[in-house]
Amino acid sequence: MQSLVKLYHIECRPPSLGDNTGDLDRLQKVLSGYFQGPKPVVPFTRIAPVAEAFRSAGFKGYGLVIHFPDAPQLVDFFAEAPGILPAMALDLGTTHLEASLLDLLSGKVLDRAAVENGQLEFGTDILTRIHFAATKVGKQTGLDLLHERVMASIQRLALEMTGRLGLKPVQIMALCVSGNTAMTHFFLKLNPYNLCREPYIPMVNRPDPFSASALGLDLHPAAIVWVMPSIGSYFGGDLIAGILASGIDQQEATCMLIDVGTNAEVVVGNREWLIACAGAAGPALEGGVARMGMRAGPGAIEHCTIDPDTGEVEYRTIGGAPARGICGSGVIDLVAGLYLARIIDIRGKFRPTQPQAEGRLVLQGDGLAYVVVPGEETELGKPILLSQVDIDALMRSKAAMYSILATITNQVGVLFHDLHRIYVAGAFGKHILPRQAIVLGMMPDLPLEVYAPLGNSSLAGAELMLTDESARERCRKVVAKVTYLELNVNQEFMIRFSGSRFIPHTDHALFPSVPFYGDS
């Protein structure tokens, strides 16, 4: 398999009266000598720039070819071989866009950057944005606006990263975009209407690569835009990227990949087979939990412990800043701690008489709440609370999570103990302590070394697609191989969900390492 973008050395005899080959034809003729299969074509808009650069370089230099899957495209010409060939990998997250600038010649990452998704003002969650897409805003549709915003965010990233290196966005020759299926639709300006309506069918899962100019992106006009393919509405290109980044498609031993956001997406498999599913995990795990909930950022309580004997709370915020809220990993730690201190029972309900809770429980309009941080210690002077409502939400989320994992493994006849590795993607994987997730019964009771955080695997997979010649072939195979299991109508999942709404589980034998307080 070819590099995505490649320079070819060209040296031609100059034209003469005896050789009236056209400039571009002359270049294409020499270039095609490098190619066994389809010869490079020159897109209409590149005829003049390429032919003029070739002539002014004295009919020798370097032709730049982008290897589109159908046919290679000759899109630029340089008198001198460029020192780097910039490309951009992009994780198109619902809340943040993260990008890296790569050099396709060396395969090295030159820079990274992140921006908030410019679509946030139209809805923090995907469903709101899908509904917004169908609305009219003046002469534009919501979809127009969502598309514009994400384009602007991407352009900002490109400008920022190239700017720091003294480059220009127009030098970016390739863009690989990895996102969930809805974000991919917004990016491509495709109507997302059917994504959230049974039977949940995307307009397209595997768009053919196209040129940046078609999208109006201010990169090199002929830059290839490669969108990571999706498997379905609830299993997007970011997960395919995750599979590539984790390498489970190449492993002999069966592994699992978990990506948790509003949805929990799970892949189980090895180099022989891959099965995937996704289920609504609720917003609890994405920071949307609790009125104090927040995304992982400065001042977010990332971790906390409750002394099971004294009830004393210790916490750590991101960046060491005064506490501003609790992010997903903090909530998990907290609820696990509340359970181990017996401040909540196996159903996740407060036990107001528990001594360790003394002075920490307050009564609010919608019930009891636990004071995680008193007002005097917080940034805004108000206490940070975790209410019964918040805990109930987390209980549903954790139950969904475990049920998904149990259902998918059962469906393929794999035991949790057979899993060689469980890769946990994203911010969730980075911040969560697997031990606390096990205490809650959210993740299976396995040795901690089985759990491996994966970082931003959506971005890492996109980077691989640009720099690793074999990744594009792997991607093609993965997409063809993955079997998607629809959980929305899965009876087994529903039954398992009921059993999972206790800490750690109604079947305590599944969690031998976790104390069981089923007597309370």
Place this chain on the structure above:
Amino acid sequence: MQSLVKLYHIECRPPSLGDNTGDLDRLQKVLSGYFQGPKPVVPFTRIAPVAEAFRSAGFKGYGLVIHFPDAPQLVDFFAEAPGILPAMALDLGTTHLEASLLDLLSGKVLDRAAVENGQLEFGTDILTRIHFAATKVGKQTGLDLLHERVMASIQRLALEMTGRLGLKPVQIMALCVSGNTAMTHFFLKLNPYNLCREPYIPMVNRPDPFSASALGLDLHPAAIVWVMPSIGSYFGGDLIAGILASGIDQQEATCMLIDVGTNAEVVVGNREWLIACAGAAGPALEGGVARMGMRAGPGAIEHCTIDPDTGEVEYRTIGGAPARGICGSGVIDLVAGLYLARIIDIRGKFRPTQPQAEGRLVLQGDGLAYVVVPGEETELGKPILLSQVDIDALMRSKAAMYSILATITNQVGVLFHDLHRIYVAGAFGKHILPRQAIVLGMMPDLPLEVYAPLGNSSLAGAELMLTDESARERCRKVVAKVTYLELNVNQEFMIRFSGSRFIPHTDHALFPSVPFYGDS
């Protein structure tokens, strides 16, 4: 070889929870079953329209595929099979654009139309326009303007022809453009600077086909635009089209193709080999001759005879209108008649004492002139004259013409008498009487049945490219096969040119059927 544009019947099971294939992926999957080689890709801009049409048609109907040479493109979807698939063939002439609207399903011509080339105000001849292209006009370059004008002329043709049939330009799925190399450059908005500068190298001879939207043409946005390939600056796609239309590339017997405008372009060959050349024939044969000269249009003297005994002139104008001028074929008739009546000598000079000229010769500032039509018979009340200067110009043109024909046949070792057929393209071929051209020594002294008018072969060739599956393959082969002979530096041509500046020729043996008045 495939039809250029083809409908494929598609019938899919609707999506379900158990089958979450994306809409477009579903369509592409079924469609790809029709294809052995490269699978159809969907251009970015067509994803939404195709996917939406497919869904709203209930996942069955007809996919429209354009067979681009590198990979087929799926660009539209219809619930019901359309009754016609319009395409447009275009002869991109220097003075006029002629077009036909075809139905790709039946291969029939639906309509034809012509407009004046909107570039005329920037120069009637190509050289003037090439120089104009390099100028600045406000914020635009001359090239921008030339390109705009030709686009507008094309759009007008598309609108006119579709309008007459109750269709819309957006229904046109393919456009094949045939023009000389400079017109092709203007069409593609490519700098023509080097076309008229030694060694006369086009920017591109064989542009890859592209989509109409790339050019901003208001046809179907994904319509394929196919530009007839050129061989060199002086041998354009219109001549390649002419070869296809004449079929000389398929004939066993050697034939000749002549296309005369400002340049004379000539091809000799058969199914084994093809040799081509072009030379400046001067404006005499394009109507630019004579202060009374005009292009073939109403009122133009198309044919005339001079009684060799009485000197009486009879003429016929196009449309029978009062005489307004003389077009190329009329000038040829006239000069041949003047020679046979011995009013001019073998050098083309007036013989003022010749009785047949009595009352017809007048003295002007630049010498003698012959009164073809007295003022009282003409539209404008002024006599229509043919001056010595005009005749001198024709003599150069006819000498160039014969020298080109003689040189090319000699270079390939073919005698004129070996030619099975001489195809004469365009308006020249339509109006000229071969006998008169033979008298002048402009064309070889062969039986008249050897000469065959070809009509607008540039347009006919473009039509073939759209409707005849084999024509595109023939075109590829012709372009690879044609050897171009550069006459600008050809010593033999120069020698022959001197010998050809007499009527019919210094070597009278070459024209046995023509009376020789070499004694005068």
